[in-house]
Amino acid sequence: MGSEHTDATTGGAALVEALIVNGVDTVFGLPGAQMYPFFDALQRRGDRIRTCGARHEQACGYMAFGYARSTGRPGVYAVVPGPGVLNTAAALSTAYGCNAPVLCITGQVPSGFLGQRRGHLHELPDQLATLRSLTKWSARVERVEDAPAVIDEAFRRMLGGRPGPVAVEMAWDVMAARAPVRALPPAVPEARPRPDADAVARAARILVAARRPMIMTGSGAQHASVAVLALAEALAAPVAALRGGRGIVAEDHPLGASSYAAYRLWPGTDALLGIGSRLEMPYMRWRGMMTYVREPGPSPALIRIDIDPEEHGRLVPEVGLVADAEDGARALLDAVRRLRGGRGAPDRSARLAEVAAAKREARAAIGVVQPQLSYLDAIRAALPRDGFFVGELSQVGFASYFGFPVYAPRTYVSEGYQGTLGFGFPTALGVKVAHPGRAVVSVTGDGGFLFAVQELATAAQEGIGLVTVLFDNHSYGNVLRDQNTGYGGRVIGAVLDNPDFVALAASFGVDAVRVDSPEDLGPALAAALAAGRPALIVVAVERGTEASPWPFIHPAPVG
Template identity: 60%
Template sequence: MSERMTGGAALVRRVLEHGVDTVFALPGVQTYPLMDALQKAGNRVRVVHPRHEQTAAYMAMGYAKATGKPGVFSVVPGPGVLNAGAALCTMVATNAPVLMLTGQVPSGFLGRGRGHLHEIPDQQATLRSFIKWADRVPRAAEAPALVDEAFARMQSGRPGPVALEMCWDTMAEEGAVDFADLPPRPEAPAPDARAIVAAAELLAGAKRPMIVVGAGAQHAGPEVQALAETLGAPVSAFRGGRGVVPDTHPLAAQSAAAYEMWAETDVLIGIGSRCEMPTMRWTGMMAALDRVPGNRKLIRIEIDAEELLRLKPDVGIVADAAEGARALTAALAGRVAPDPGAQERVAAARAAAREQAEAVQPQVGYLDAIREVLPREGILVKDICQVGFASYFAWDVYGPRTYLTSGYQGNLGFAFPTALGAKVGCPETPVVVVTGDGGFMFAAQELSTAAQHGIGVVTIVFNNSAYGNVRRDQQTRFEGRVIASDLPGIDYIALAGAQGVQGYRVDSPEALKPVLAQAIAADQPALIEVMDEPGSEGDPWPLILRQPV
């Protein structure tokens, strides 16, 4: 039976029918009907309103990455959408399923270039050039079907961000709307039996296989672990796959440890991963390889068939990570025996990597202090900063969705707002963000958002009065000519206090531990400033960018 409602109300109702319970939103005149519908929804949905559109988008991303559920945010069109652009491209890099709801100029102005409020030449085309899908809702009656398509698009295949826009006038107009039952979620393709057999044949003759997992395997931990144990193969990840197999497992190897075993690896199994670590990080970042270097063989389990054209495998399996790993493990039954010396080799590689990591101080010392205090299920969000870089190889991850990064975008300043979204999605879980004084100031105003909405993120700001990585590169690569990388002093404790957030200041890992424990126990927004001597940090890059072997 049809119901009469505005376009904005139809959008909100269908989004909530998809199980959404939180929307991150900044209101504006083009989205008033949508915001009014959210207000009328009452306690069926929580609306969190930050101070910047980019933050709204990052919060939705953090929510999605921490929970595994779709994130939803709303901003105004034009400049609001463009402000959210950095977060949208980060969602692409991290495979985050997020829906953006936005407005548009009045329908009579579409495509006329009259310069209406917030108009940009072709918003849909702009979005389609870098996110997964974008469309326009022409009238209220078509809102349910297009919301359904948006959810299908963002969750099927390789997850990613999508967008729906609606014109200012049609969002406010009432129309008759029918709400059909929710469609079933599209199923992933079943693994091709011939590809599974071919992969099993390759592995039956392998002596030293290695598994690399990415963000596409975050839901496939048990299946990946079973495959690793069947083969006796080490499992590693650079960023997105951290925690798929916990670092406590005897076959788990952080990136630096995996490199120690790379020379002897003869078959690489990439699962839900672009295999960035061995094909870019260990090759100098400048060699545009479309195959794994050396005489190694490559097996890839990847939901996105197109991805297999970018890095060509010897055997490609188009499948969900869990289904593909399960099928491959079953095909190996009775054909392979676990390498009896694998665990000892992994342990030796981990010990060698840890010895090298000990030189990267004080970053590793601070990471050890945080790891000692943060519960095993706690979430760490790392920014582009010296401690964040060291976490690639010196931070133990104990479970999926507990280590959040910006993926290959590597964009400064994403971490604090992303951590806010993660905490909103996982309110009972401690969330700690590590950021530098440079990156933190991209969204420092959101301390007030944390205070207003009671979002108990603990933010650790490492203050070295510089864009530290840039400054080091300028000193070492350009004969010490430093430009635009030194930062002015800021009283971060006063900045936090002015926004209603408790601030602390420490200057050593030992001093950090009790303060961090106190802040986590309080479960209130907190900022801890760590004073670093400018230029005193050890260089993490020799353990990230390795020599080809």
């Protein structure tokens, strides 16, 4: 039951109180005219909710994304409407692609100007329609007293079923207006669907009969690591992922496999179980990115666990379980055990030996991707098992897809299929805000880093102890390679004249050093992590010297 406040409150304050009721402890934001009552309420409630500022709206969105991606809890940001919201569009798109629960709160023109196109401050022709094209759900709060209900609905939509970003807007005059507001209890996400018993039984029969099953995981399985590992061990099935599903099974576990080790095992795979994954690797990366495979065919037998019923129509499995990853994996595990009648798993020592050999062979093969692999080895050695690696669209970032072992859920934070250049550094700031006591390393290139370089000021002012490793090759490395190899060396827009990054970081009050070898990077990174302050480590790399990682991301087509 709710209770009515005796004093009237502003629309902005009503939004803040609804966030607090729903457990929000941090808002990433950049204030402006339409949002003043909201930010004033944040300031007044600073005992319950932290406001983390930024120097660009884009960073607000990405920090919220990093918070959500690394915790599984909602990441919230607030910016002005119009250009402020549009500046966050890439972050919203990334959150949508990664199924990350991100809430955007923004303003609007005054109510009387809605839809009039009079050219009011920050007006868009139809902001709500724009937001709905980028999010799972978006709505406007029409009255102050509606704020708790709309925020609760936003949380239900954001967290129910397949998670994703949502947005709430409030007109300028409503944000400042006052009215009595009845508080509501926290939102309760919709109940998870129960796995269909017949589908579970059919899937279990396929998996028990398979000689060489494989499991591939995605972002939707990050909370289900215990159940996924138990199922993998029961089946002696290696577990692999491209980006979002990494760390669900540690890659130093006998059944934890890198993406390239999985590729080497793929030709013999007779059953594939996808859990919370779009299965981009086998049906796009390994078959060719230009041909849409909707129905993969009989071999390997495809089983999917995905909470989104529409997903089963985008890539049609032999058996599809519309279920949460944890519920589906546990149901399959129980069914497998029932089929075996208590006899336990058969001897799978030969299969484990195959997996181990594939892992060794994959590691030996990818060793040619230098100097990236040596640098990644140095980072892995300095980063604790539960430390966070936040990548970027860069030569080292791409090599990390297959060359950086991941040991714990949610600790490998990626950009997903959106491929949003520049996401890494601001996203990593949000990860560090969410996990102040754990090591967080942003690994970026010079091109992507300069998308949000101004957030060095945010790191210093907010005391965010993120360590950023910046590989400075004075180029957009992929573009330069492609222009040289595919377009006769006609280079345009790919070569970069960069600032002195060490001096630049120092001007913001951020610790900074320069290194030029993996042997120097390891100690520098360990020292920066131990210091716990914002830090930048610049790694000098000669332009054009990095080996291409793409043969191991888009290997020769199979299947």
